[in-house]
Amino acid sequence: MAAAGGNRWLLTALWMLLMVSALGVVHTTQQSRALTAKLEQAQRHRDELRYEQERLLLERGAWSAYSRIEQVAREELNMRAPTPAERVLVTPDKR
Template identity: 80%
Template sequence: MATKKLWLFVLWGLVMASALGVVHTTHQSRVLTAQLEQAQRYRDELRYEQERLLLERGAWSAYSRIEQVAKEKLEMHAPGPSERVLVSKN
């Protein structure tokens, strides 16, 4: 009879350990899922930022923008016929 009680106690302990393992695993799964969602949101924000920066770079490097900056800030102009110099290959 004592061995049956001992086996029952051991089995009960194993069931409790298994239940605690399930609870721990479920909690870890939820934590990792939340971290994954947060990382995916951050990834999406970075993609949006990258697209915005690519558009901005395209706008800043457009020929009309470069020409405008050259004229206004650098006071450059297209050379006239008298300012052109021809250089031969030889």
């Protein structure tokens, strides 16, 4: 009879360990799914930032193009290229 009680206790302990293990698997699976979703969201955000960076680099290139600078100088600053009569040649001072 004592052996039957010991077997019953062992069976109960094994059943409890099995349940704890099953709950651990469920928890780990849920956590894995949540982290995978976060990873995908972070990757989408990274892709959006890369797209925006490329767009901004193109825009910076367009704004710094010589034709754009010349247009702003003429239209907004009323600048123009000097005529040959207005040009002054500066020579180095020879001492």
